[in-house]
Amino acid sequence: MSSNPESWERFDRRERLIRFFMLFAGLVIIVAAWRAMEVNYGYAITAPVELADLFSRMYPPDVGYSTTITGALLETLNISILGTALAILMAIPVAFLGASNTTPNKATYLFGKFIISFTRSVNVIIWALIFVVVFGPGALAGVLAIAVRSIGFTAKLIAEAIEEIDKGSVEAVTAVGASQLDVLIYGIVPQIKPAFISVTTLRWDINVRASTIIGFVGAGGIGVPLQTEINYFNWEAVLTILIAILGLVLVSEAVSAYLRKKVM
Amino acid sequence: MLEVTELEKTYDTGDRALKSVSFEVSGNEIVAIIGPSGAGKSTLIRSINRLTEPTGGSITLDGKELTDLGQSELRNARRDMGMIFQEFNLVERLTVMENILSGRLGYLSTWDAFRRNFPPEDISRAREILSRVNLDGVENNRADELSGGQRQRVGIARAVIQRPKILLADEPTSALDPETSREVMNLLTDIAHEDDIPVIINIHEVDLAIEHADRIIGLSNGEVVFNGSADKLDEEARDEIYRGGESLEQKQMASSEAETNISDAVVERGD
Amino acid sequence: MAAEPGSTANGSWERPTAFYSKNVKYGIYALILLFFAYSFWNLRMSPARFIQGLGAGVELISSMLPPAYTPTQRELLIQGIIESIVMAIVATVIGIIISIPVAVMASDNLVPGPIYYIGRSIVATTRSLHELIVAIVMVKAVGFGPLAGVLALAFKTIGFFAKLLAEEIEDIDHGQMEAVTAVGGNSIQRYLYGVLPQVMPRIVGLSIYRLDINLRHSTVVGIVGAGGIGITLLNSFDKYDYQFSMAIISVIVVIVMIGEGISAVARRRIQ
Known part of the structure; x- marks a missing residue:
């Protein structure tokens, strides 16, 4: 206890030591991390100049090029929508397995949880690499990569919605003599429908972004021409593509937000 | 006519919620089941349409045994029993x-x-x-x-x-204010008379029960301790139902712990 | 209720729909179906190729198992993972340092209109482009290697961090800021004593969260040449060395899960 009435400190000695130590440890980690990167300072210092140079070469965007990418842009949109739809189809059974109140037993519950966390932990681009090996380059690999990657996210949120349903109304529908399927249709589905729609639109929004890059490994969409133009240093075309992507992402974000608001 | 004979329910936890409960309901009778919390009122009414699976005894509706029905026969039997819930249990959306x-x-x-x-x-x-x-x-x-x-x-x-051939109402008024409770009870009584079906109602509020029911079944600790017309429910019978036979004064002298139980019971009887 | 009142015919009832009428509803459903049919057709996938693909899938899985690596590959794996972790840390720190002023700019309660719009557009742009797109551009600008990855991840961090921090700043209690002004504090003191203490827990929580996200991304930006384990993974696929690919993927999954676990625990302890 400090008894000097003229001094005041926010933390006592021990707390201050701990705080100091943690701050110090954090700094050490950051410095060590920076050193471990073995940054070539020559590059690092010129990075802003290089970036500025790059953008000056990009400007103005090649407006004429925009007509040649409409196909790829549409394909991107298609991949995102089909991928999301397929993901939902696969996620529904997984969600019922991964929800504690609908899963048949402990083993199926763990299986559901495993699928949810496994599909989530592997990045979409890695899934794309795998599916390109399996189905060859093209949009199909992209759709499957998006779909598999999305299972975990969608199934997890739908499972949470299933766990939160009001058991009373399910019971009431059972009590009138309805079959189990009727109970599902009448008692459970209406309760999870809003969550279902908002999860779908939210994931679709994320998937539009993901669909723009899976082309880097050959899985279709706008990523394919983007990579080609970058490799040919065709910078004005690159800027056109980037603007197109920006537009697509912003529009899909707005659409997705509008749909979510509508079901609430 | 509904006949419940020696109905038993023991939960997985070992709690014996119903102990050889027997009664009959017929015509267009309004039967109120009263009793303190945990007496087994809800278990009893839910056992009739097997939302809770009874562990022994028999239930017959118009002569048909319900306790041994298979899934699809049970569904058919449930169509004949209307159930009304405390929390309404509507599909909200x-x-x-x-x-x-x-x-x-x-x-x-x-x-x-x-x-x-x-x-x-x-x-x-x-x-x-x-x-x-x-x-x-x-x-x-x-x-x-x-x-x-x-x-x-x-x-x-x-x-x-x-x-339905019978209405089962599980605490239909507990989530409602006194005014609305009375309206709901009136509605149930009217339906019983107009459709000529019996109604079984679990209820906390003894006054409401006496006011609306033709007959009252008192449940205490899983056993039927009173079964008679509403006007026969005197002070002694209430003591039997709510205090396990001891009178109010005896209980008050027992201990301070019991006192809280009494006040709970009094609150529960509803004001 | 734009739909017909329904009560015209006593024996019919139509569910009110979110669309204007039943016809519009079915029209929209038909359009959606049509769109799916078109998209599916657009994939130009023959059933034969799909079945062939399933065979190839089984083959791939069997050639991936068990995951394995040679001693040289083990070195590559360890180096790559360390590089990814290091990139994640540095990118998070740089990203946050830039994000904080951007967040202030993007809070409509602290800055005048024009600056607010500049802040908002920085946030929107940095959020919209996928990290791999930013990475591929950075690789062209500063060359292959972790520096490009760090710049890309730091860029993405701004959009995320500044957006969420700005939302927090917009919710602060203005009384505390005014109090500092009232005692004669200048604007720096106003931020330090009036704003910072209120948003500090959020800054710490978001930093840990973003570190977790950057760790995930730093394992893949290498696929476009921006450093980390990603390039090793891509090479293993190019060399058909699928056992090594599997080893890398497994390590990535484990690292990501550990990161997620630590981040979740740390965030819970802060709150």
Whole structure:
């Protein structure tokens, strides 16, 4: 206890030591991390100049090029929508397995949880690499990569919605003599429908972004021409593509937000 | 006629909730089941349509044994029993009309249920019942837009459209204010008389029970300790039901711990 | 209620729809179906190729198992993972340092209109482009290697961090800021004593969260040449060395899960 009435400190000695130590440890980690990167300072210092140079070469965007990418842009949109739809189809059974109140037993519950966390932990681009090996380059690999990657996210949120349903109304529908399927249709589905729609639109929004890059490994969409133009240093075309992507992402974000608001 | 004979229920936890409960209900009788919390009122009423599976004894509805029915026969039997719940248990996001029509699901194919394709006579009957429970014009509102009293009336309508042989009401008034509670009880009484079916009601409020019921069954600790007409429910019978036979004065002297129990029981009887 | 009142015919009832009428609803459903049919057709996938693909899938899985690596590959794996972790840390720190002023700019309660719009557009742009797109551009600007990855991840961090921090700043209690002004504090003191203490827990929580996200991304930006384990993974696929690919993927999954676990625990302890 400090008894000097003229001094005041926010933390006592021990707390201050701990705080100091943690701050110090954090700094050490950051410095060590920076050193471990073995940054070539020559590059690092010129990075802003290089970036500025790059953008000056990009400007103005090649407006004429925009007509040649409409196909790829549409394909991107298609991949995102089909991928999301397929993901939902696969996620529904997984969600019922991964929800504690609908899963048949402990083993199926763990299986559901495993699928949810496994599909989530592997990045979409890695899934794309795998599916390109399996189905060859093209949009199909992209759709499957998006779909598999999305299972975990969608199934997890739908499972949470299933766990939160009001058991009373399910019971009431059972009590009138309805079959189990009727109970599902009448008692459970209406309760999870809003969550279902908002999860779908939210994931679709994320998937539009993901669909723009899976082309880097050959899985279709706008990523394919983007990579080609970058490799040919065709910078004005690159800027056109980037603007197109920006537009697509912003529009899909707005659409997705509008749909979510509508079901609430 | 519903006959319950030596009904037993022991939960997995080992709690023996019902101990050889027997009674009969017939005609268009209003039977109130009263008793303190944990006496087994809810278990009893839920055992009748097997939302809770009884562990022994027999239940017959119009001579048909219910306890040994298989899944699909049980569904058919449930169509004949309308159930009304404490928390209304409506499907909140569906319209009032859909909630009422859900009472007919037992008669509908799954495909028709999916398309909400109910026969015209069900729909016109739903409209009739809707005005009978004083809810004209709200059929297209979602259930979660209604007040508590309105929701309970939708719950009653859902049970009535089943054309049940008996109504089971599990604490139908506990979530409602006194005024609305009385309205709901009046509605249930009217239905019993107009449709000529018996109604079994679990209820906390003894005054409401005496006011509306023809007969009262007192349940204490899983056993029937009173079964008689409402006017026979004297002070002694109440003591039997709520204090296990001890009178108020005896209990008050027992201990301070018991005192809290008494005040609980008094609160529970409802003011 | 733009739909027909429904009560015209007593025996029919139509569920009110979110669309204007039943026809519009079915029209929209038909359009959606048509779109899916078109998209599916657009994939130009023959059934034969799909079946062939399933065979190839089984083959791939069997050639991936068990995951394995040679001693040289083990070195590559360890180096790559360390590089990814290091990139994640540095990118998070740089990203946050830039994000904080951007967040202030993007809070409508602290800055005048024009600056607010500049802040908002920085946030929107940095959020919209996928990290791999930013990475591929950075690789062209500063060359292959972790520096490009760090710049890309730091860029993405701004959009995330500044957006969420700005939302927090917009919710702060203005009284505390005014109090500092009232005692004669200048604007720097106003931020330090009036704003910072209120948003500090959020800054720490978001930093840990973003570190977790950057760790995930730093394992893949290598696929476009921006450093980390990603390039090793891509090479293993190019060399058909699928056992090594599997080893890398497994390590990535484990690292990501550990990161997620630590981040979740740390965030819970802060709150």
